[in-house]
Ligand SMILES: Cc1cc2nc3c(=O)[nH]c(=O)nc-3n(C[C@H](O)[C@H](O)[C@H](O)COP(=O)(O)OP(=O)(O)OC[C@H]3O[C@@H](n4cnc5c(N)ncnc54)[C@H](O)[C@@H]3O)c2cc1C
């Protein structure tokens with residue numbers, strides 16, 4: 001199996017306060033720590049487990065600045081073979097579709113059976129890149145994948161997709177394909193120091209848009225379908241009724257409202 | 265000069281955001297920083313959530329020991345041929361990250377095995393001894409301990425009474441050891457014994473004793489103020505017979521062999537003290553910003569703010585001294601003075617920092633529910649273990665020609 005995994009470096013906002021920055025188009029990331037997008041960590045693990053079972057290669061790709069090398073190196077340390085990082089000033093302002101164009105341009109020339117992406121990025125959360133990438137590559141796809149089984153001949157796979165309410169949908173599809181991986185599909189490993197040392201010796205190929213045969217107008221805001229205009233904190237709704245007073249009073253008021261509206 | 269009014273601006277400027285630990289030293293290479301991230305993730309996800317449970321049980325589970333071995337976290341300083349990485353700085357990173365697990369007992373269990381017991385085998389063992397102890401030790405399949413201290417001799421190593429006499433080609437050992445970390449569960453212990461009872465330093469040898477050897481018993485598991493998740497034991501040896509090839513290194517050179525690794529033992533204690541103090545200081549800082557009294561966050565009281573400033577300053581001083589000693593050590597300079605200073609300063613400093621942090625936490629600091637109470641108990645071992653603060657001063661004094 002020849003596999004490609006797309007990884008994104010994202011800020012860890014789970015336990016930090018998030019503030020909109022001066023541009024109004026981003027959050028202030030100066031005090032945040034960064035890591036691999038959670039779903040991508042599972043995608044890397046899935047590819048490496050398949051490689052360990054069936055052989056093949058795992059190629060890691062990221063669109064991002066030099067800092068993203070950290071996430072790429074970690075994927076290499078866990079068992080990735082080669083890596084590409086796409087970096088170009090013209091990428092700024094790209095939506096998921098434009099990112100997918102850059103990824104597709106890099107992947108097109110490769111021999112691949114499966115391309116893995118995460119189901120969703122922890123920061124922008126569009127859940128677009130994987131699906132758009134499959135369209136651009138002209139191959140099958142399955143999104144929110146929580147189980148992958150390679151069928152006998154290695155030309156087909158059976159995947160389980162996570163549906164709501166804990167249901168799984170099983171599909172068989174021909175390879176090559178793009179799978180967007182949901183968290184929880186496996187147990188991501190920890191990189192060993194040995195792996196880290198090996199990864200440090202590997203070269204990460206840096207590609208610009210022109211290396212990929214893309215024009216600046218195809219990416220960035222110009223090449224995007226969605227353009228981010230402004231972040232605003234949600235406005236406090238006017239529908240809310242704030243109950244004031246001692247706890248006994250407010251509890252009584254709340255009970256009366258619930259009863260009146262027929263909610264209890 | 266804008267004076268006072270610009271303080272707010274300074275606070276908001278990028279310059280004020282504190283440096284990350286890893287940016288403060290040119291010792292560590294990018295591979296070490298990558299390793300730090302992996303370790304930190306592992307420790308935060310797989311160890312820290314269980315720390316309370318292990319402290320309560322006064323035990324660190326063997327499965328975790330094995331797991332860490334399988335992940336390659338126990339062999340960093342050892343040669344590749346035995347499964348290690350031949351990179352002692354990676355082990356330094358390990359000791360810096362371990363305090364994040366929230367239990368010095370867990371850190372001590374692992375630290376005693378990888379940083380104190382196995383180094384003796386690695387430095388002085390024969391090929392057979394290394395194969396027998398290092399390979400499974402690095403995999404986390406066997407646990408080692410170092411047995412020097414005795415009920416009647418701690419600081420004064422030359423005063424140990426446990427002795428071994430030759431019987432044919434075997435050794436027969438009699439005596440007892442105490443305060444031995446991993447003593448209850450170790451699969452082997454590197455023992456300091458007198459092989460020439462007439463002599464002091466010059467009569468000490470090291471002998472490896474396997475668990476289950478007749479005559480070797482754990483006489484007691486000890487109850488402790490801190491380090492509760494680590495097992496600490498009193499061991500007894502009564503006519504304990506081991507083969508001649510259990511001798512580690514040279515006959516009657518044991519004292520020098522023990523001394524040779526004291527530098528590393530003290531360095532890792534210093535690294536752990538600084539890293540632990542940093543965590544406690546950050547917790548106190550966070551708490552001081554949140555906790556209100558008399559209508560304002562307590563961090564706004566100058567006395568609290570200044571205390572925090574002093575804590576941060578002492579931690580930084582300790583870190584730089586430790587890194588300096590580590591750098592000299594890495595350069596093979598045998599920096600006895602600097603290592604002793606680093607151990608002395610950081611272990612005492614950590615006690616001051618934790619004491620101040622406890623004060624900032626007020627009554628909550630005294631409650632076992634909050635991590636400060638445990639840190640307070642755990643930190644106190646620093647100025648005692650691995651050479652007391654008085655012994656550190658004695659060593660420093662000697663380098664001053666007094
Ligand atoms: C205001 C703004 C500014 C931006 N500036 C830049 C910039 O300066 N430079 C730049 O490169 N990008 C920039 N981006 C792109 C952005 O970081 C995302 O990569 C893009 O919006 C994709 O959408 P998503 O992250 O929600 O992906 P989703 O569709 O939610 O992501 C799903 C999966 O797609 C894959 N994926 C997503 N992004 C990447 C990636 N970057 N590399 C590899 N795989 C990926 C991952 O596997 C991920 O799990 C900008 C986006 C916005 C909105």
Ligand SMILES: Cc1cc2nc3c(=O)[nH]c(=O)nc-3n(C[C@H](O)[C@H](O)[C@H](O)COP(=O)(O)OP(=O)(O)OC[C@H]3O[C@@H](n4cnc5c(N)ncnc54)[C@H](O)[C@@H]3O)c2cc1C
Pocket residue numbers: 376409410411412413416417418419420442443444445446488491496645648649650651652653654655658
């Ligand atoms: C939790 C724990 C784990 C330990 N793990 C191990 C282990 O794994 N292996 C091991 O071998 N040991 C271990 N030890 C023992 C530790 O190294 C000793 O406790 C330490 O070296 C001090 O020895 P002692 O307790 O006998 O004190 P003593 O040597 O009796 O000292 C008592 C006091 O006298 C002072 N003193 C002694 N000599 C002088 C002097 N010349 N000048 C001034 N003051 C002096 C000391 O500083 C101390 O304050 C451990 C101890 C503890 C508490």
